[in-house]
Amino acid sequence: MTKNNVDIVVIGGSAGSIPVICELIEALLSPFDFAVVIVIHRSKNVISEMEQILAVKRKEIMVKEPDDKEPIQKNCVYLAPQNYHLLIEETHSFCLDYSELVSYSRPSIDVTFESIAEIYTQKAVAILLSGANGDGSHGMAEIIARGGTGIVQEPSTAEYPVMPQLALDANAGAKAWTPAQISTYIHTLNV
């Protein structure tokens, strides 16, 4: 991987994904030269401490829920807010959307993957982790079709293998990696 090949890394996960997401954040070599966006299926209308849960081990990395129209910056980790879909505008800012559920979810991983594929094309990396439904497969296909990189957690290492398995079945071009392999990849991005 040569320098500046990647502008954004988007991580989608559902049931069983949080420990892996923490591991991946841990692997970031800061300051990192790209933005990280995390989309997790989560409860709505509750006071959430997810930002703190994810940020706990690396004090210098701030995990932030973006506001609508907030510009996307490098060296930042963003978490999709509860009860909104997270989209990307062509001006490289976030755009929230409170429309119908997709795959029984809002935020939906497909929606964010598709939007990132559209705007970031080959400079996007999508990572899909453990989960129990079919969200993310279609978005992963969009990422790969536009020249981006698709990585799926090796299903045998996932607490809930359904989501990564469906994504691999639908996407021959996706890499099936263990959390350790994904961590190594993230650690060496853009260096």
Place this chain on the structure above:
Amino acid sequence: MDSQTQLTAEELNEIIQLIYTQHGYDFSDYARSSLLRRVARCMAIAEFKTSYELKYHLINDKSFFAWFLETLTVNVTEMFRDPIFYKELREKVIPTLASYPIIKVWHAGCATGEEVYSMAILLQEAGLLSRTKMYATDLNPVNLERARQGIIPLKQIKEYTTNYIKSGGKNDFSAYYTAQYDNAIIHKEYREEVVFARHNLAVDQVFNEFQLICCRNVMIYFNQELQNRAVHLFHDSLSPLGYLAIGIKESLLFTDIKEQFEAISPLARIYRRKK
């Protein structure tokens, strides 16, 4: 469904232009990422394969546009969405509204009215509903008609009851509606206090002066220019020290008028117009 229908940025521009010239609705300053999804969704539901088919129907099929507009705009809403917002409203805003002899409240972009009735319940519990005039506006006439009826699918009531309790509600939530078959209907005394009318934040002007304006999760569909226009319109529609409530993930930071507002609840995104 999701967006199996592909649509390019150029095709979207042509469709926006066509809607404006044929039907007078201006979507040119809507956020492109969400608008693209909405148009693609309309095409998928209508089973159109190309943007040419959509354009054909927008021009030649008179009955099509009403369906298109209803499907294009986002009409998702909940009662007591973000209970923390209603809690802050209860504790920090409503007590100060009591000092006005007549209270005027505007819900801009009310969709099917769930948040309007949530607010009406709060005002009733504070003993203020009888001297409040509530205006609820939307650009979509179908939404306004539904909102007027105040009918809520019964299967959502459980969730709304939970939200109501989390917002600090002390009453029995079922005191506010009558259940019949699969629906709940909001009691007449709440429906009668609301004036529903069409208003389009993209083109329409100030129409009254308010002590509280609620516009939550509406401006997320706008680009920054249109957000700016809307916030100016709200500023000019508020009495001095009037309140503006926006969605919990919306921000005034990206507008040129942010200095004219003071955040009274940064968490719940409730602002107050400076004098």
